[in-house]
Amino acid sequence: xxxxxxxxxxxxxxxxxxxxxxxxxxxxxxxxxxxxxxxxxxxxxxxxxxxxxxxxxxxxxxxxxxxxxxxxxxxxxxxxxxxxxxxxxxxxxxxxxxxxxxxxxxxxxxxxxxxxxxxxxxxxxxxxxxxxxxxxxxxxxxxxxxxxxxxxxxxxxxxxxxxxxxxxxxxxxxxxxxxxxxxxxxxxxxxxxxxxxxxxxxxxxxxxxxxxxxxxxxxx
Amino acid sequence: xxxxxxxxxxxxxxxxxxxxxxxxxxxxxxxxxxxxxxxxxxxxxxxxxxxxxxxxxxxxxxxxxxxxxxxxxxxxxxxxxxxxxxxxxxxxxxxxxxxxxxxxxxxxxxxxxxxxxxxxxxxxxxxxxxxxxxxxxxxxxxxxxxxxxxxxxxxxxxxxxxxxxxxxxxxxxxxxxxxxxxxxxxxxxxxxxxxxxxxxxxxxxxxxxxxxxxxxxxxx
DNA sequence: AAATTAAATTAGAGTTATCTAAAAAATAAA
DNA sequence: TTTATTTTTTAGATAACTCTAATTTAATTT
Numbered sequence: 001x002x003x004x005x006x007x008x009x010x011x012x013x014x015x016x017x018x019x020x021x022x023x024x025x026x027x028x029x030x031x032x033x034x035x036x037x038x039x040x041x042x043x044x045x046x047x048x049x050x051x052x053x054x055x056x057x058x059x060x061x062x063x064x065x066x067x068x069x070x071x072x073x074x075x076x077x078x079x080x081x082x083x084x085x086x087x088x089x090x091x092x093x094x095x096x097x098x099x100x101x102x103x104x105x106x107x108x109x110x111x112x113x114x115x116x117x118x119x120x121x122x123x124x125x126x127x128x129x130x131x132x133x134x135x136x137x138x139x140x141x142x143x144x145x146x147x148x149x150x151x152x153x154x155x156x157x158x159x160x161x162x163x164x165x166x167x168x169x170x171x172x173x174x175x176x177x178x179x180x181x182x183x184x185x186x187x188x189x190x191x192x193x194x195x196x197x198x199x200x201x202x203x204x205x206x207x208x209x210x211x212x213x214x215x216x217x218x219x220x
Numbered sequence: 221x222x223x224x225x226x227x228x229x230x231x232x233x234x235x236x237x238x239x240x241x242x243x244x245x246x247x248x249x250x251x252x253x254x255x256x257x258x259x260x261x262x263x264x265x266x267x268x269x270x271x272x273x274x275x276x277x278x279x280x281x282x283x284x285x286x287x288x289x290x291x292x293x294x295x296x297x298x299x300x301x302x303x304x305x306x307x308x309x310x311x312x313x314x315x316x317x318x319x320x321x322x323x324x325x326x327x328x329x330x331x332x333x334x335x336x337x338x339x340x341x342x343x344x345x346x347x348x349x350x351x352x353x354x355x356x357x358x359x360x361x362x363x364x365x366x367x368x369x370x371x372x373x374x375x376x377x378x379x380x381x382x383x384x385x386x387x388x389x390x391x392x393x394x395x396x397x398x399x400x401x402x403x404x405x406x407x408x409x410x411x412x413x414x415x416x417x418x419x420x421x422x423x424x425x426x427x428x429x430x431x432x433x434x435x436x437x438x439x440x
Numbered sequence: 441a442a443a444t445t446a447a448a449t450t451a452g453a454g455t456t457a458t459c460t461a462a463a464a465a466a467t468a469a470a
Numbered sequence: 471t472t473t474a475t476t477t478t479t480t481a482g483a484t485a486a487c488t489c490t491a492a493t494t495t496a497a498t499t500t
Binding site: 224226256257259260263264267278279280 | 486487488489490491494495496
């Protein structure tokens with residue numbers, strides 16, 4: 001089964017929006033994610049249906065097939081491995097990698113990915129803390145909750161971010177919140193959901209709910 | 221100036237076939253090189269002419285413009301840097317790199333290429349001995365002649381190969397002819413142009429003219 | 441110089457992916 | 471439960487790249 005670059009991008013978007021096949025996804029959602037028009041999405045869904053990577057009944061909705069799942073995970077694996085390469089080997093900052101990885105993920109060469117994986121020492125997570133599927137598509141995911149859902153005095157470790165936009169990542173750099181940091185919730189403001197945390201037992205950090213929602217924590 | 225992947229491939233082919241803008245190139249030659257039909261080439265030449273990367277007068281021929289030269293060299297630079305990466309870092313054999321580099325060369329990211337170049341320690345030649353243009357498109361080319369053009373008793377060093385097909389490169393691996401090897405011409409057969417050489421002062425090697433033509437030597 | 445052959449180009453059509461505008465179906469509201 | 475709204479799909483165009491078949495131009499041969 002061979003997918004075009006566009007098809008891979010749609011499938012990846014569907015995988016992400018459906019949270020790995022769990023939630024249902026709308027045509028409009030996909031259009032927004034891919035930054036295209038709903039009409040284009042409809043057309044592509046028909047094609048993806050014909051290729052049997054999704055099961056599609058028009059007006060009703062879609063479901064990723066096991067084949068589609070496998071292919072989506074393959075693309076995600078490639079994307080995240082390239083991100084690790086860019087950060088670990090080429091000194092990219094974590095907010096600079098997405099766009100380039102978006103291109104690199106479409107390179108077709110199983111040998112290349114095998115070798116890259118080995119060269120990087122079989123990393124389990126990308127620079128944003130997202131798990132890298134192995135060659136069989138298996139994902140070692142850690143149970144994690146958004147920072148805004150933690151209670152006062154609860155402790156944990158930042159393991160990933162939900163939003164990977166350069167704007168958000170640069171903000172985190174600025175305030176010193178990085179993946180791996182130990183944190184403890186000091187206070188929560190009921191009114192607006194903002195939160196105060198202690199980072200690495202030495203630095204107080206105050207942030208809005210909007211920010212906290214995009215920081216994922218492994219609780220201790 | 222932005223070129224599509226297809227345009228980059230055509231421009232690269234034109235650059236190679238014209239020997240860097242020296243020789244004239246025919247529509248048929250380009251079609252053969254790109255493995256496409258002459259009709260497609262005509263169409264593309266018109267487009268490349270409009271984009272002013274070549275000067276094109278139909279039925280007469282074409283000439284690369286300085287702009288086209290710069291863009292072609294940029295693509296070649298990327299191709300060869302990726303080849304070095306694949307061989308030096310990912311343990312690819314020199315006959316396995318071409319196809320993958322053909323894809324990687326189209327990744328658009330100036331930062332990526334800068335960083336890759338630095339990471340590889342600013343290599344001057346790719347695994348086949350071809351010079352890598354620097355960021356300004358300057359090429360440090362060495363004067364070199366084909367092995368079949370050398371005279372008896374002449375010595376030199378293998379610096380590059382003309383043919384980069386897996387078949388040819390694997391043959392060279394098998395007989396122990398590698399880039400960097402010191403060689404000396406022991407005998408030449410007038411009848412068929414075949415040649416006998418001494419490799420690294422210890423190994424005798426007999427080869428056809430067809431093979432010798434594709435081995436490039438830096439004479440001492 | 442006319443006729444033949446070879447090379448290059450145009451015409452017309454197909455594929456992939458996109459769009460706008462219009463129509464159809466499903467959902468929400470009155 | 472009819473009406474209104476939102477969502478989704480189809481219809482028809484466009485752009486990039488390719489092809490086959492037909493035509494035009496250039497080069498060769500007689």
